[in-house]
Amino acid sequence: MQTRIDTRPLEQIDADALVIPVFERPAPEGLAAAGEALAPASARAANEKAGGWIEECLRTGEFSAKALESVTLHRPSGVRARRLVALGLGKPDKCTNADLRKAAGAALRLLKPKGVRSIALLLDPELAAPDLVSAAVEGAFLADFEPDAYKTDPKKNEKAVDEFIVVLAEPSTKADEALRRGQILAESQNFTRALVNEPGNRLTPLVLADRARAMAEETGLSCEVLDREQMKQLGMGSLLGVAQGSANPPALIVLSYKPPRALSNDHLALVGKGVTFDTGGISIKPSEGMEKMKYDMAGGAAVLGAMRAIAQLKPSISVTAFVPAVENMPGSAAQRPGDIVTSMNGKTIEVLNTDAEGRLILIDAITYAIRQGCTHLVDAATLTGAIVVALGNVHVGAFTNDEDFRAKVIAAAKAEGEKMWAMPLDDEYKEQLKSAFADLANIGGRWGGAVTAAKFIEEFVEEKPWVHLDIAGTAWVEEAKPFLSKGPSGVAVRTFVNLALNW
Ligand code: BES
Ligand code: ZN
Ligand code: ZN
Secondary structure, eight states, X not given: OEEEEEXXXXXXXXXXXXXXXXXXXXXXXXXXXXXXXXXXXXXXXXXXXXXXXXXXXXXXXXOOOOTTOEEEEESOTTSSSSEEEEEEOOOGGGOXXXXXXXXXXXXXXXXXXXXXXXXXXXXXXXXXSXXXXXXXXXXXXXXXXXXXXXXXXXXXXXXXXXXXXXXXXXXOHHHHHHHHHHHHHHHHHHHHXXXXXXXXTTOOHHHHHHHHHHHHHHHTOEEEEEOHXXXXXXXXXXXXXXXXXXXXXXXXXXXXXXXXXXXXXXXXXXXXXXXXXXXXXXSOOOSTTGGXXXXXXXXXXXXXHHHHHHHHHOOSSEEEEEXXXXXXXXXXXXXXXXXXXXXXXXXXXXXXOTTOOHHHHHHHHHHHHHHTTOOEEEEEEOOOHHHHHHHTTTOEEEXXXXXXXXXXXXXXXXXXXXXXXXXXXXXXXXXXXXXXXXXXXXXXXXXXXXXXXXXXXXXXXXXXXXXXXXXXXXXXXSSOBTTBOSXXXXXXXXXXXXXXXXX
């Protein structure tokens, strides 16, 4: 899909569908005055150009402009567009970037199945702020993604939207930049979603590394992939213990971005869990629902997607991504419950449950990031079922050893419409990680599982400012939404990019 800005008068916009955002407003005195409720001003103009049809729909109650509600007028007279679509935005005081992102997405998912090839969205004048332009473009590109790469139906691509046009009153470089930013962000998030959607047989750790390398070459990032032997030399016993049960060898993927002109000496590490499939290992998972564990590399994929955008949007801070990629399998070479491994930073760990493997691979990647000179750490991981119990599928759980840093990450998330919730990390939780035979156990018992998992990681961050994002509940959209397909969400990509851009 292409996107561009068009600043011609609305009657001259040439598109299969011209979408007109309308705010929900209580109609002023009397039904006849319903038209006065039409806002933004562009909605009023579109209404007048096409004979008062939106006004009529509001008057009859067929359309009330509630969020994501729509009504379509075919072959309107007075405009070049083949359809006019009035699209509800809900109450104006409650309409955020996130709402516009969803509305643009809902418009695309409404029109695409109908064979519409070009969609124009009227953002004028109240909705023309650069952030809103970005949000609208993001919404359209994110909505366009389908997790159907392995469906062979020859007709599946017959219905495609070729062009998403943002209609503005006047040209501006700010709007051009916002459009580009929105497209890069959403395409990068879709890059992540496509990776997450790959099944375990097709996306092994080495394949993930190949995909990362190809992306790095395209975008100008530097890329290094450490193999098993190199990791052995570095003493990454914790990561390698998880990998040893699989015939598919592990990889530690490292992608680096250096700014043209750095504004500080800070060096941000983005660390993402890259378990290409999590069977649980010898502590094997129940078979029901196990197929979803192909998404256990969603943190790693989010980090890679963020780097793809960072390479193009060029923030003024150094950012390096670290993705420990492994497959967690049972087998004759697999690690056993009770095994004791030595991590790269020297601490020993008793592996009481081989299904708590995410933390075991993250900590060696974190130690490596610190040895590489990273000053700030953020990790993303589908780490625990417990975070799904705590926060459901709505919020990412955000854990930290540094409140200010977490506030920064949560602010970045908020700006991008990604919901994150501060979780506790009190020292009392550490008690649960005691091992009779090693420095630490890799699980903390029945209660507070998301916190003890985070507490375990904290033991390895060497006091660096660190935020851990548990995305187990949010990396997968369980049910399709009007603006998004079912499947991988690509959560955390936009937050990471925003964090780097606003450093
Ligand atoms: N990948 C899972 C986390 C997970 C579980 C995500 C369920 C989504 C749904 C992780 O590796 C895991 O298995 N964690 C265990 C930890 C436990 C053994 C302490 C869990 O959460 O059950
Ligand atoms: Zn597991
Ligand atoms: Zn896992």
